[in-house]
Amino acid sequence: MSKSQPINRAAYQPAVKADSLEVKSAPYTPAPDNGIVIRNHAIAVNPIDWLIQAKGEIMYKHLIYPCILGLDTAGEVVEVGKNVTRFQKGDRVVGYCRGVDAKVNSSAEGAFQEYTVLLEDFTSHIPSSVSYESASVIPLGLSTASAALFQEDQLALQYPTVPPVPAGKTLLIWGGSTSVGCNAIQLGVAAGYEVFATSSAKNFDLLKKLGASRVFDYKSKTIVRDLTAALKGKTAAGGVAIGNGGAEVLMSVLQASEGQKQIALVSYPVPQTQMNHFVFLRTALSFVSWTIAFKIKGAFNGVKGNYVNASSITHNDVGKAVYVDFLPEALETGAFVPAPEPIVAGKGLESIQTAFNLQKKGVSAKKIVVTL
Template identity: 30%
Template sequence: MASKHLAAVLPQQGGPFVVQPCPTLDPGPGELLIEAKAIAVNPVDYSQRDKGFPPIPSYPTVIGSDVAGVVVKTGPDVPGSAPKPGTRVTAFASSFFKGGLAQYGGFQQLVLASHEGVVPLPDSISFEEGAIFPLAVLAALSGFTTIDVPLDTRYAPGDKKAILIWGGASSVGTIAIQFARQLGFTVYATASEKNLRYLESLGVHRVFDYRAEDVVRQIVAAVKQDGVILTDAQCAAGDSLQSVLDVLRDTKGDSQGMVGHAPPLLPGAPSLDGVEVRFSMPPMDPAARAQHISEAFQGWLASGLAAGTVVPSPRVEIVDGGLEGLNSALDTLKQGVSATKLVVRV
């Protein structure tokens, strides 16, 4: 194995990334070394590059979370069920939970990842498609546990439980839709007009154009017509909380409402009596977080990929340039994309 590999290094806050050699380290206990074949980008990546938020302990470093590739080597104490060397995988590889250490950032040719977040990738799914899963799965499923919906929840049709996912065409939104359906929720979602049919293809019960002036009225009327119980919601898009609260005001009745909010809540954010809004995030305790990631990846994602019940979403758009293309990919993402996940090939 080579002693060095190329990485897109972030030298200081504000970037840009500089592609340069970095040392290749052996995997430690419970870790796998992954040779990246494709890397996806997320809004948190340009936030870290440009603003240093979430906080980066020290520079230079390597960031990024979404990787698909091939297992090169496994470390000690890796479970026997973990993917073996040579296995195609999708991997959550984030330095954020590893003290900012560069070897755990996803934007490089060889990356270390904890076994809990590494899942075999079926041959029917390309590396580019596989790269779009990791952070979206963690964020989407954390949105449910944040509002006290355990990952092993299973509702029956007679329970008539519904959920609203605002921003359904985002990567987090599309995964949240797939997960919510498997929990037994009747799913209502919003998107732009051009993405309505796409969300229907993912199994959304009813989807609404969020730009419609009367979108809140439309959702409330549909919920009442369907006779379901809507007390829970996920905000997967910024500036949508007030609309979500307006819906829940008329659908939750006397029940407690719960909202998982993906962007961090800002001071002065909207609120509503009887509805608790929480920032969607995984547990911060390392042991609890590892268990949560294992349930999300080894449980839901691995079984869903193997059975074909989880599909890559949204659509992939390739950005040219490999590691050198990551700056361009983040600049494009920052300008805004719709129902699209940007991916670079390594």
């Protein structure tokens, strides 16, 4: 290693289903021609991180162990690739880490380390008014929401702008207080759509502050009737389903409404009871059987649904449209705010496993963050 290169450390997932991360020295990877290296100051934890730790042999069979996980980071630029024009050393940025993507599969692009490689098109400046902790909650939620709303195989909505260009349609978001939901509401509004969202009653004010014109209690026994009535006389732009039960409700509502009958499926069906035997087989069976049943029902009702993959935006034009053309200006002007609120679980790479354990317990309208 060159003397001019920083010394890196990382929190490795040492092996398949190893129950604890291992903090140790890690290679420092120089900036690629179209990327940068940042010194991470805050990283966020997502359910997918500890799910990979617990069930990596099912969900991410392509990973090479030991590996560095983590998708959300915010920090300071320390190195710039030769073809990069948007950033310079010292810039404060937030970025989406692609390391676990099957087409990338690179620990250099994982968040759970001191120095991470980010590609220019999936990184944004953050203004001085936004802390690293707040910024770090953005990337995975934003990327997932962007894939759901803007990709051609999903809702294919018009892109967000500052200020918005009215679209004259109404977007439905089931699970508005989740990380993806908070981002989807803001992106939908910025793209010019009226947004109806669901959450528990305690989060109604948050969703309205983020731009939802109406918020509905997902626990209500009349939720299908309420949403259908609210859409009467309007043109639906489709729906985003986050969480159990959302896809079925949105199908019923869209089937009875005018407009696009398409659902972006953010949540994957999983067994609701703990399994100790034949885990892979039973998980796969649950996924396949639910998907087939949903597709058949959708065919009869004229409603389609596709699963959402956040990292897919790094392989098409959506990533640049959001991270380059929209987010920097939106953060600077306040048209987009980091959400949900961060909860700092600790400081240092050693705190990431603690953050995993805290996240497993569940949070509402919050996201777990570790500072470095």
